[in-house]
Amino acid sequence: MTQLDLGQPDLGERTAEPSPKLGRKRDHTRDPEILSAALEVLAETGYDGMTIDMVAARAKAGKATLYRRWASKGELVIDAVACMKKGDLDDAKLPDTGTLRGDLIAMIRPHSIEDGEKKLQIMAGLMSMLSRAPELAEAANAAIVEPRAAANRVLMRRAMDRGEISADSDVDTLSLITPSMAAYRVLILRKPVDRDFLVSLIDGVLLPAVGLAHPGTDHR
Amino acid sequence: MTQLDLGQPDLGERTAEPSPKLGRKRDHTRDPEILSAALEVLAETGYDGMTIDMVAARAKAGKATLYRRWASKGELVIDAVACMKKGDLDDAKLPDTGTLRGDLIAMIRPHSIEDGEKKLQIMAGLMSMLSRAPELAEAANAAIVEPRAAANRVLMRRAMDRGEISADSDVDTLSLITPSMAAYRVLILRKPVDRDFLVSLIDGVLLPAVGLAHPGTDHR
DNA sequence: AAGATCCGGAACTCCACAGTATCGTATAAG
DNA sequence: CTTATACGATACTGTGGAGTTCCGGATCTT
Numbered sequence: 001m002t003q004l005d006l007g008q009p010d011l012g013e014r015t016a017e018p019s020p021k022l023g024r025k026r027d028h029t030r031d032p033e034i035l036s037a038a039l040e041v042l043a044e045t046g047y048d049g050m051t052i053d054m055v056a057a058r059a060k061a062g063k064a065t066l067y068r069r070w071a072s073k074g075e076l077v078i079d080a081v082a083c084m085k086k087g088d089l090d091d092a093k094l095p096d097t098g099t100l101r102g103d104l105i106a107m108i109r110p111h112s113i114e115d116g117e118k119k120l121q122i123m124a125g126l127m128s129m130l131s132r133a134p135e136l137a138e139a140a141n142a143a144i145v146e147p148r149a150a151a152n153r154v155l156m157r158r159a160m161d162r163g164e165i166s167a168d169s170d171v172d173t174l175s176l177i178t179p180s181m182a183a184y185r186v187l188i189l190r191k192p193v194d195r196d197f198l199v200s201l202i203d204g205v206l207l208p209a210v211g212l213a214h215p216g217t218d219h220r
Numbered sequence: 221m222t223q224l225d226l227g228q229p230d231l232g233e234r235t236a237e238p239s240p241k242l243g244r245k246r247d248h249t250r251d252p253e254i255l256s257a258a259l260e261v262l263a264e265t266g267y268d269g270m271t272i273d274m275v276a277a278r279a280k281a282g283k284a285t286l287y288r289r290w291a292s293k294g295e296l297v298i299d300a301v302a303c304m305k306k307g308d309l310d311d312a313k314l315p316d317t318g319t320l321r322g323d324l325i326a327m328i329r330p331h332s333i334e335d336g337e338k339k340l341q342i343m344a345g346l347m348s349m350l351s352r353a354p355e356l357a358e359a360a361n362a363a364i365v366e367p368r369a370a371a372n373r374v375l376m377r378r379a380m381d382r383g384e385i386s387a388d389s390d391v392d393t394l395s396l397i398t399p400s401m402a403a404y405r406v407l408i409l410r411k412p413v414d415r416d417f418l419v420s421l422i423d424g425v426l427l428p429a430v431g432l433a434h435p436g437t438d439h440r
Numbered sequence: 441a442a443g444a445t446c447c448g449g450a451a452c453t454c455c456a457c458a459g460t461a462t463c464g465t466a467t468a469a470g
Numbered sequence: 471c472t473t474a475t476a477c478g479a480t481a482c483t484g485t486g487g488a489g490t491t492c493c494g495g496a497t498c499t500t
Contacts, residue, residue: 030447046348048268051487062448067489123408127347128266130407141408170424176401177425181393184400187350188343188361204390205397209429250477271457282478287459 004074004133034059034066038080043118046125047077078136081126084119085143088112089151100159100212104202107151108195117193119144120186145183149175156210165210177206224294224353254279254286258300263338266345267297298356301346304339305363308332309371320379320432324422327371328415337413339364340406365403369395376430385430397426 037059041050052073056063070076088111095106123144130137152175159165178201182193191197207213257279261270272293276283290296308331315326343364350357372395379385398421402413411417427433 046268048266049348052489053487056448060448062450063488064449064490064492065447068446073488121351124347124351127344127407128269130410131341131344134410137408137410145404145408169428170420173401173421173424176404177397180400180404181396184365184396184403187347188357188365190350190354190357200390201393204393205429208389208431209425211428211433213431272459273457276478280478282480283458284460284462284479285477288476293458 004072004078004129004136028069030059030061030065031069034061034069034076035080035083037061038076039084039122042077042080042125043121047129050077050125052076074133077126078133078139081122081136081139081143084122085147087143087147088115089147094151094154096158100155100164100210101202101207103155103158104152104206105199107155108198113193113195113198116148116182117186120183123183124187145176145179148179152176152178159210165212169210174206174209177201177209181205224298224349224356248289250279250281250285251289254281254289254296255300255303257281258296259304259338259342262297262300262345263341267349270297270345272296294353297346298359301342301356301359301363304342305367307363307367308335309367314371314374316378320375320384320430321422321427323375323378324372324426325419327375328418333413333415333418336368336402337406340403343403344407365396365399368399372396372398379430385432389430394426394429397421397429401425 034055038050038055041054041058045054050073052063052066055076056066066076070079089107095103097103097106123140126136126140130140153171156165156169156171156175160167160169160171178198181201182198185191185193185197254275258270258275261274261278265274270293272283272286275296276286286296290299309327315323317323317326343360346356346360350360373391376385376389376391376395380387380389380391398418401421402418405411405413405417
């Protein structure tokens, strides 16, 4: 089956544990390992390539354990994708260097690059499902590209408040340039999204688009 | 099976018909219908969701006919994707209105929008395979995004020759903005790529990035 | 220690799809 | 008309994965 077929998605909600009377408490303590195993397999093989046995093996769990916790492969995947949002760039501990370029460059860190590539692989694995599972499309967007776009929006709005860039820049659209071009580069071109590439995007596209041209910027 | 498993890809080459001695000639006259049926199914269900029976039914052909012509599902898909390149915006019959903006706007036509969305659906269906089948990734890029990017490059270089835009604009990167942001919008956001969206991309991102700012452009 | 519950493992059923084989028919060549 | 070929349809086989069931052992509670 290629469908997700979650009758009533039941996305997110956990049917309130009634009363763990006796024996070991019903802790579901293996959930994180299982979900992260699912994400790994998802990134490596895609939704259709992923089998429940792969996930179970990776998490060193039994297949039955997965089915005790999730009704189907589809629900497991949705949960895994949703539980990935927690990410790194949560709050306003974004860089604040005083210039837009400084902030954008400061966002380029080895960890975020690595993390971004893995997330894109996951997105690729889900791609073909997105048209038939809108809730999955939403979850994937919220977990993978929105966080980064949101960070970019914050940085650009700050620059706007400082008067560094024009007030009628289309921030919502501009904040998507880096994510979507990185996606194209990784997924289709199969080239690495390294520091040099990101810097050239910032200096060659983003800053010019926002009115901060740099005749002499030598992309370094 | 989720793999493509083409032993020796044999991509493209048709083993030179030796000698159709007798009977009906070995014309392979149904190939186009079959390939286009394959593309339709691919766009609707993705690689793993697509079955040979679906393609055969869609093309009103027998399953055996497909296997007489292609050794496996994978080869059929590769052929179908490759045979899609022939597209529309081949030669230099691109618009030439005298301004970059005029040219870019003139490229927006109902047909190209529709065609572009279908191609993106196909790309989505192939996405999860791309990491394991480099030749497929190349074919998909050559057939789907490269043609459009190439057209954009031509228009921008013309503008450069006219002196309309700065000579050190990063044309190669800028030409990818529209394709990749359109892909994001269709595949992940699941919103339509209509004329308004494309115009706002041109006026809000591309032209500003290239130094043609427009304080008064009201995106119409 | 006794009792209850959860876990990992493994065997099992069921079904969908890739790929093969067969057959009757349509069509073109001779 | 005869003959060879390609075609569409359909029945068949084999495999792999989703989901289920069962069991022995581990772990917590009392």
